[in-house]
Amino acid sequence: MAITLRSIQGDADKAxxxxxxxxxxELAHAARFVRQxxxxxxxxxxxxxxxxxxxxxxxxxxxxxxxxxxxxxAINDPARDRFVLSKGHAAPALYAIGAYHGFCDRKQSLNxxxxxxxxxxxxxxxxxxxxxxxxxxxxQGFSVALGMAMGLKLQRNxxxxxxxxxxxxxxxxxxxxxxxxxxxxxxxxxxxxxxxxKLQSDARNDVIMRLEPLAAKWRAFDWAVAExxxxxxxxxxxxxxxxxxxxxxxxxIIAHTVKGxxxxxxxxxxxxxxxxxxxxxxxxxxxHALGANHKEIKDYLDVDAS
Amino acid sequence: xxxxxxxxxxxxxxxDSLREAFGKALSSLADEFKNVVVLDADIAGGTGVHHFRKxxxxxxxxxxxxxxxxxxxxxxxxxxxxxxxxTTFAVFCLRAVEQAxxxxxxxxxxxxxxxxxxxxxxxxxxxxxxxxxxxxxxxAIPGMTVISPADPVETALATRAILEFDGPVYMRTGRxxxxxxxxxxxxxxxxxxxxxxxxxxVTIVACGVEVARAVEAASILSESGINxxxxxxxxxxxxxxxxxxxxxxxxGAIVTAEDHNIHGGLGGAVAEALAQTRPCPIEFVxxxxxxxxxxxxxxxxxxxxxxxxxxxxxxxxxxARKKKx
Numbered sequence: 001m002a003i004t005l006r007s008i009q010g011d012a013d014k015a016x017x018x019x020x021x022x023x024x025x026e027l028a029h030a031a032r033f034v035r036q037x038x039x040x041x042x043x044x045x046x047x048x049x050x051x052x053x054x055x056x057x058x059x060x061x062x063x064x065x066x067x068x069x070x071x072x073x074a075i076n077d078p079a080r081d082r083f084v085l086s087k088g089h090a091a092p093a094l095y096a097i098g099a100y101h102g103f104c105d106r107k108q109s110l111n112x113x114x115x116x117x118x119x120x121x122x123x124x125x126x127x128x129x130x131x132x133x134x135x136x137x138x139x140q141g142f143s144v145a146l147g148m149a150m151g152l153k154l155q156r157n158x159x160x161x162x163x164x165x166x167x168x169x170x171x172x173x174x175x176x177x178x179x180x181x182x183x184x185x186x187x188x189x190x191x192x193x194x195x196x197x198k199l200q201s202d203a204r205n206d207v208i209m210r211l212e213p214l215a216a217k218w219r220a221f222d223w224a225v226a227e228x229x230x231x232x233x234x235x236x237x238x239x240x241x242x243x244x245x246x247x248x249x250x251x252x253i254i255a256h257t258v259k260g261x262x263x264x265x266x267x268x269x270x271x272x273x274x275x276x277x278x279x280x281x282x283x284x285x286x287x288h289a290l291g292a293n294h295k296e297i298k299d300y301l302d303v304d305a306s
Numbered sequence: 307x308x309x310x311x312x313x314x315x316x317x318x319x320x321x322d323s324l325r326e327a328f329g330k331a332l333s334s335l336a337d338e339f340k341n342v343v344v345l346d347a348d349i350a351g352g353t354g355v356h357h358f359r360k361x362x363x364x365x366x367x368x369x370x371x372x373x374x375x376x377x378x379x380x381x382x383x384x385x386x387x388x389x390x391x392x393t394t395f396a397v398f399c400l401r402a403v404e405q406a407x408x409x410x411x412x413x414x415x416x417x418x419x420x421x422x423x424x425x426x427x428x429x430x431x432x433x434x435x436x437x438x439x440x441x442x443x444x445x446a447i448p449g450m451t452v453i454s455p456a457d458p459v460e461t462a463l464a465t466r467a468i469l470e471f472d473g474p475v476y477m478r479t480g481r482x483x484x485x486x487x488x489x490x491x492x493x494x495x496x497x498x499x500x501x502x503x504x505x506x507x508v509t510i511v512a513c514g515v516e517v518a519r520a521v522e523a524a525s526i527l528s529e530s531g532i533n534x535x536x537x538x539x540x541x542x543x544x545x546x547x548x549x550x551x552x553x554x555x556x557x558g559a560i561v562t563a564e565d566h567n568i569h570g571g572l573g574g575a576v577a578e579a580l581a582q583t584r585p586c587p588i589e590f591v592x593x594x595x596x597x598x599x600x601x602x603x604x605x606x607x608x609x610x611x612x613x614x615x616x617x618x619x620x621x622x623x624x625x626a627r628k629k630k631x
Contacts, residue, residue, distance in 0.1 A: 078387070125413050133385060134413050137404060140378045144409050147382020147390075150367065154343070155386065174405075177372035181379070184370070 023066060027233045030100050031061035035262045035290045037096035037110070040300035042276070043283035045113035048121065049274030050286075051266060053093035055197040055257040056164060058231045060097045063162060063193070067240040072102040075130045081159050082132050082148050086141025087166035087195060088122040089274065094131065095119050103130045110305040121275075139172030141165075142192065146178050149190035149250075160189045160244070168200030171209045176221070182250040183222040190250040191243055192223075195230065197259035199270045218252045230255025262290050324480035325422040327458035329354025331465035332391065333361040339469045341389045343367055345376050353393040353422040354479065377402035380417045381409030389416055389469065396421035396437035396478060403443050410474045411447045417475075418468050419444075424454075424478045425565030426598050426606040427515050436598035442570025444476035445543045451496060452543040454478040454564075454572075456517035457487040460540060463494035471496055478514060482603045485518040487538070499546035501553075505535035508621045508628075509553035509560050513539050513572050515603075516563035516591070516612065523563075523617035534621055542572050547579040554584040559628040561589045561620045565612060568592035587627040589620040 021029065034057040042048035064070065068081040085094045095109040104119075111117040118127035122136030132148075135141040145163035152159050169175065182190050196214070198205055205211050218225045224246045228235045236255070243251035259273070260266030263286040278286070280301070287297045336342055336358060343365045350356040350366075359366040367383075369376035373394055380390035392399075399406070399421045410417045421440060428436045445452050451473060455464040461479060468475045487502070499511070503524050512520035517538050524534040535557055539546065554560060560580065562573035573590040580586060593610050607613040 082385075084382075133381060134408060137408050139374070140381075140405055140409050143375045143378030143405070144382040144385070146375070147379030147384075148386050149382070150379065151343075151383040151386035151388050154365075154388070157386070161382075174372075174374040174378070177370075177375035178379070181369055181372065181375055184368075 024233050024237065027061045027065045027237070030065050030097065031057045031233070032291055033100050034061055034093055034096040036287055036292050036296070036300060037099060038092040039263065039278070039283055039286040039290065041092045041095065041110045041112040041119070043278040043280070043301060044110055044305070046277045047113055047275040048092055049089040050263070050276060050278070051199065051259040051272040051274060052087060052166060052195065052197065053090045054261045054263060054266065055230070055259045056087070056090055056093055056195040057261065058233055059164065059193055059195060059236060059255055060093055062233055062236040062240065064097050064101055066237060068162065069159070072130070075103070078157060079159055082145065082161045084132050084141045084145040084148070084161070084163040085123055085135055086145065086163045087138070087169055088135030088141060090164070091119070091121060091123050094123055098130060104128065107303060107305045110300070110303070138166065138169040139174035142175055143178045146182050146187065146190060149182070149187045150185055153187060153189055158189075160191065162191050162193065165192055165194050166200070167194060167196045167198065167205055167211060168208070170194065170211055170214070179218065179221040179223065186248045187250045188246050188248055192250070192252045194252065194254045195257055196254050197257040199259045199268070199273060201273050203270055215254055218254070222249060224249045224251040225254065226251065227254045228256065230257035231261060264289055322458040322484065323482055324455065324458060324461045324484050325352070325354035327461040328420060328465050328479045329357040331462040333357035335466055335469060336362045336365065339389065341387060342469065343383055343388050343390050345369055345380055345390055345392045347371055347373050347376050347394045347398065349394060352395065353420070355393050373398045373402045374405050377405035377419070378409040381413055381415050384410075384415035384417045390418070392417065392419045394421065395435065396424035396440045397435055399476070400437060400440055400443060403447075406444070406450070406474070406476070407447050411449045414449060415474055416472050419474075419476045420479060421476065422479045423481045425514070426593065426610060426612065427480050427482050427565055427603050428598070429482055429603045429606065430600050432600035433597040438567045438593050438598060439570070440476070440478065441542055441564070441566050441572065442574065445570065445575065449474060450543065451475045451541070453496065453541050454514040455494070455540050456514060456538050457484050459486060459488040459490065459492050460494055463492065464540065467494055467496050480515055484515060487518050487521060494540065497541050497544050497546060499537050499539040499541070499549040501535060502538050503534070503536040505533040506557055507533045507559070508625050509535040509537055509557045510563060510617060510621065511537045511539050511550070511553070511560060511572065511576055512563040513542060515565050519607070519612070519614045520563050520617055522614035523621065526614060526618050527621055532621065532625065539572060539576070542575050545575045545579050547583060550576060550579050551584045554580050554586040559587050559624040561591060561617060561624055563591040563612065563617050566592050568594055587624050587631065589624040591617050591620050
């Protein structure tokens, strides 16, 4: 666990010593930061996908905060674990967790979806080397991550590869090509996480194209399957530990989540899949619901991020 | 002209196809390029990489009949420092164009796509298997280098060149036994066209299997007193604009010849380059925006007008246009 509690504290916390929080509180703190940052950057961009960025905040916070061996000052270290955001439209959440851990600047990363900003609407390695690959076309990040896992195994490199998938993304045929391939090649260093928030762009998954029985599908492809509450950090942590010990098979964590989690007016409403424009009032309401105080809200929405 | 003496006559069918030449070259280069891994979608015997599978089984990665996953996974293999060589038929590369676009080109990965079975050269398998759109599709991807070598000798040299090159490349090989155009002293450089027979009346710019037909066409043209220059344009992207300008200036008329749709391939690249630098009359020899059919490659070349006779006719036509100007 290279991301230590030290780095989780963040710059603001360094000034005055605070009581040491336990790991789960730290991760919850990181997840809250991610959600606030997501709302602020999407408000400032006047477009972006809030629903699916909020649903994966706890997963990302736990993954980068406790599970993965990654270091912001060694982003090319061959020994690092790799993370690929296959659901690339959740870029605001990736930038937020990256900012939290020092992979990018907290202020600058609010400058989302703007000309000349490296924080494009979908992550691009050409702009941000730490994002590992460019995503935004559903299904591809999964295959790229699989290729990384295959290559690392070939090189006898013990690093692990993680990828976060959207649930609608599982409708891409490429996912099931990759699922067959990863099991065939016994990629035990490969872990996929499904952000199963049940909603996709236009409507519920089961209206657009039914995914169930989802766990059974992955089991049938010979993956080790865990099904969890994707907002329960204790459960996420425990599950990562368990799947890390999987032998001879890739693992998938089906994380049941709530789209728009943390912002009451967004939760479970497909319209917030995005790409949406948030009004000032909506942004303030959301940040308030996410525990930001008056000054923090003003900073998030008005600070010069260029 | 001074180069006339060096003008090649066809060495004849070597019996080797470009895919075989590629497969053998790749296998023999594998010990030198230790980070090379080969990706296959269950057609190693068809693409020529069965040689590599035999010589370097530990670096041969099987993806099954699933080209989209294979193409994008190459991006991941390149990301961890390997040099992936994606191999399949040209027509199946088309189904993974978007994976090549995002996960290889946009990400600037050092990955190579080597496609066998392009064009009418596929023969009896028929229209569904004959990729006539691949050069256009891959040429349209920013940062993608596109190569189509002419014969087994050049294919072997191009194989080394793409392994030495850092960046995404799409290279065509070929299914059918290929005529040898070049001797053992041939050289190859990515991005450079080469005058392989000099002439002053017209320049025939060709790639792939059409180079042998262009050489044949030049011989036929010489019988009626037409002095045709032949350029082997093995790199379609980036196109050798300097050489094209020179040929336009010195011969005043161009014929392009490719086993591909006349839209978007070599002809398109040549026309784009010359339209902006030194416009001159151009005729396009290629499949005229239609699909292929079953038949033997030479039968098909005649039926679709891309044989030596088709090039001869186009040359005469473009010379007539030049004179009218």
